Amino acid sequence: MADPIKKITLASGKVRYRFVIDVGLNPDTGKRKQVTGTFDTVTEAKNEYARLRHERAAGTLVVPSKMTMAHLVNAWLKEATVDVEAATKRSYEDAMRYVRTRLGDKPVQEVTTADVQELIEWMLTSARRIGGKPGTGLSVRTVDLTLGRLRAALNMAIRDRLVVRNVADYAKVPRQARKEDKARRRARKPWNEDEVKAFLAYCASGRLYAVMLLSLIGLRPAEVCGLRWVDIDLEAGTLSVEWTRTLVAGVVIEKDAKSTAGERGLPLPAPVLAALKVFHRRQAKERLAAGEGYKPSGRVVVDELGAAVKTDWLRRRAYELMEAAEVRRVRLYDARHACLSWMANNGVPDTVVSAWAGHADLSFTKRTYVHPDPQSLKAGSDRLADLLG
Structure with a gap:
């Protein structure tokens, strides 16, 4: 076998030692990739050549690359978003937008754990551009989502032999930020029983009474x-419950339910059934009144001309009604929380609450959606009084 180390003489007369070694295929072009090494002594050249051969055989060889983080993000998104729903794809793109903004120009092989930690600090303090006051911090949940996607992208870089280790594995959200985020979430409380009743009493004579009831049954x-x-x-x-209709990046997405558990049949509480019957008759009258201008969509929740609505339309109408009813403004998801908490705190078995919510994981329902309210805590106090009295 020919000696891979070649002696070369430069124009200046200086002698050096050079080798060329195959290190694999270029993932973008499929062509053979080579590394050239040039050293002052034959011993240095032989040692480096042996190291490269050993790491190539062991699968740990990392070839010098000028790939930037922006390039890596693009490559990961292309691979990770194959055959995923539009909402999932958008969530990945949104999460990696912060990486692209903060680290996009930096070569992948130069990114350090300190760089990732600085990304986290920036996101927590000043990365917001939309959905609130620009220049303020994002939620811990958003940071966690970005950090998770970044780790996945760097794992792909390890697989493709661009880096040796995943520097994002060693970065973390500061403990104080998690404590503050937990306090903010704890302060965001769903409606209690009295607030639910006050809101529904105001809505009872309005067009969207049945719609608000649907939001309040989970x-x-x-x-x-x-x-x-x-x-x-x-x-x-x-x-x-079989279909969902939502807005993703300005595009209406209609698809089947979130999961197999999400596809569920529910018996309607009597007040909800009665309100739906009234709403059904009202829509028939609206259709007659509008004539050819009516665009029947077959949806339950429609505007006065029969057009299907989006979640942002529903949210705005709900907030308008909350303001008019003079009740505390909560998210529609908090109304869902209120329903599930009330069921759990009033003797409905956990398995039924989870099935009603459309969850496959019972522990997730209890951990995320069930909140002890003052009424249920008072009931606990009364039971303890019986025990201790």
Whole structure:
């Protein structure tokens, strides 16, 4: 076998030792990739050549590369978003936008754990551009999502032999930031029983009474907007949750339920069934009044001309009603929390609460959606009084 180390003489007369070694294929072009090494002594050249051969055989060889983080993000998104839903794809793109902004120009092989930690600090303090006051911090949940996607992208870089280790594995959200985020989430409380009743009392005579009731029996906003009249049996008093309708990056997305557990049949509480019957008759009158201007969509939640609505439309109408009813403003998801908490705190079995919510994981329902309210805590106090009295 020919000696791979070649002696060369430069124009200046200086002698050096050079080798060329195959290190694999270029993932972009599929062509052979080579590394050239030039050293002052034959011993240095032989040692480096042996190291490269050993790491190539062991699968640990990292070839010098000028790939930037922006390039890596693009490559990861292309691979990770194959055959995923539009909402998932958008969430990945949104998460990696912060990486692209903060680290995009930096070569992948030069990124350090300190760089990732600085990214985290920036996100927590001043990265917000939309959805609030620009220049303020983002939620810990948003940071966690970005950090998770960044780790996945760097794992791909390890697989492609661009880096030896994942520097994002050693970065973390500061403990104080998590404590403050937990306090903010704890301060955001769902409605209690009195607030629910006050809100519904105000809505009772309005057009959207049935719609608000649907939001208060534990359906997700996208499920409320995706509900069709064919999904409701007004005679049997049942409802089938099968479709969702939401807005993703300005585009309306209609798809089947979030999961197998999300596809569920629910018996309708009597007040909800009665309100839906009234709403169904009202829509028939609206259709007659509008004539050719009516655009029937088959959806339950529609505007006065029959057009299906999006979750942002539902949210705005709900906030308007909350303000008019003079009740505390909460997110529609908090209304869902209120429903599930009330069920759990009033003796409904955990398995039923989880199935009603459309969750496959019972522990997730209890951990995320069930909140002890003052009434249920008072009941606990009364039980303890019986024990201790």
